[in-house]
Structures are given as C-alpha cells and as structure tokens.
Amino acid sequence: MVRDIMDIYNRNVITILILSLVLVFPVTFFLYFASIYLYQSDSIEYANLPVLYLLVLNFTVLFPPFFSLAQNDLNDMVYKKRELIVIFINKFGYITFLTLVFYFIGIFGSFFFFIPTFIAGCLMLLFPLFSDERKVGISIQKTWTIFKKEHIFILLDILLIISLNVLAWAGATYLVANFENNTIVYILLRAIINSILFPFVYFYLTIKYRRDSNFHIQEKDYV
C-alpha cells in the first residue's frame, strides 16, 4: 500500500508541485483568511461552526484533481496538467454543495447521540472519490455502498488522517517556536503541510476504496 503511494508520488512529483503551487496554496490561504475574518467578526454568534466547515472544505475541494491524477497513473493513461486544473474548476460547485449538505446533517445530527455526525463525517471523507460520475445520485449511491461495506473502519482512516496532521503540525510549530510569529506565518506553515500531506492521503484513499479503477491489481487477483 505505502509502496504504491510512494510510486505514484515519485512518478508525478513535478505535477504535484505545480498543483500545490497553483491550487493548494491559494485555496488554503483564502480559506484560512476567511476563517480569521469570521473569528474577528462580532455579528456571528458561533464562529466555530463555519470555520470547521471551511477546514473540511479545504480537504474535500482539493480531492478531485489528485484523484484524477492517481486514477490516470494507475491506468497508465496520459494526461495533461491543464486538465487537472480544469477538473478542479468543474467539480468546485458539486464538492462545495455536497459538503455543505453533509455538514448540516452532521450538525443537526448532534441531537441524536452523534450517530448521524459520524455517518456524515465518513461520507464527507469518501464522496469526492466518486466525483467523476456523470450523475449526482449514482455517486451518492456508490459512496453509500462503500460505507455499508467498510462501516466502522472508515473512522480509523479519519483518525489516521487527523493524527498525521497533528503530528506534522506539532513538528512544524516546534521549528518556528523561538521566532516572533504572527498569523500569516502559521497560515504559510499550514499551506506547506497541506501541500505535502494531502497528496499522500488522497492517493491512499484512491488506492484503498477505488479498486475498480486499478486494472493491475484486478489482473493480479484473477491470476
């Protein structure tokens, strides 16, 4: 598993660098500046809820270009770097809207012992994997099928991702602990960590949950 991820990463280092410069950095900067604005505004009563939405959106909205990259690489298909950015622009509305829907389910599900919250969290992690489907209903159906098959073990993946982020964040803040820091430094650190960590997480999820797109593994299974 780790070796497959490293293989994809090594074969497409230049593309990943360009994607992180063009997409990951600006998106992270915009969303974190928006969250600072929300925290400083007096008119919002609970600023934590929209800020958490922006953090989740930061993860989900960058998923489709990296997923497409991994899928093309696993199927030995040729792609252009321009196509990946076009995919990001095309899928922006779909991802934003569905994340909003699942996030509302998660918030209002907190009255039912947090059970809908966990389900919505799992779905939020997985639904960008099926963003290449033509219809919205089919992609949600396939996400639900995977959720029924894997159920509680998706939470382990979420735990893995969060602990990886916390580990990287602790290490990065330790490096700048002795300097005079302001908010922009922390946002820059966050953007660097995102551009390093997110491709690994996306490739991991693609290899684990989209086995139908991976022809080599299927052939091995038959032989």
Next chain:
Amino acid sequence: MFDVSGFLKTLGIVLLITIIISFIMGFFNIGNITLFLLLMYSCTYILNGILAPIWNSKTPYFASYLSSITLTVINLLFAFFVLDIMVFSDPIEINRGLVLNSTLSLFATLLTLKILKRRREIHNG
C-alpha cells in the same frame, strides 16, 4: 431533463470567478463602492447567463433562472448572517434584487442561445 450536476457546475464556476474577480479588483483600490458592486454583480450574473445553457442545453432558460435565484438567495443569507446587514427588513429591496438579477441572467442566456444557433447554422452550411 434538468441536469443537477450541470447546475452545480455552473454555480461553482460562477462563485469561483466572482471570488477571483473581486480579489483582483481589490488591488485597483476603487473608491466608489457603487461602481465596485455594479461591476462585480454584472460580471457574476452575465457569466451565469452565459454558462448555464452550456451544461443544460435542454432547459437553458430554467437553468439560468434557477441558478441566478440561488445565487441571489445565497447572497442575501450571507449578507444577513455574516456581514450583519438588515436585508430582510425591506421587501421591496429583495424584490428588486431578485427581478434585476434574474432578468440580467435571462437576457444573457437569450443572447448566448442566439449566437450558438447562428454559429450552428453557419457550420451546417
């Protein structure tokens, strides 16, 4: 049939380009707020009218109308909850906003469809 994924695609691209345009316009330091808002809004809704019939070729006018209404409602909710402007206290303002925005989008859609039809006629001979 109405295509939901095309509708969402239109909304996403319009939102993204609005963000980018307003970010770039912030660098030019336009003192007049009315001019700024007029430029931003006309860009957004004309773009919406142009893009909506591309991914919803069977129901172009309905797609354009629905996405412009959705954008207006998002705008009102954002102004009410985030910027703390009392938009819901004046029904005439809301009515004017809805009518103007959807009219602008529908007019852009009409022009786009005329141009597309004309181009197809030229291609066919």
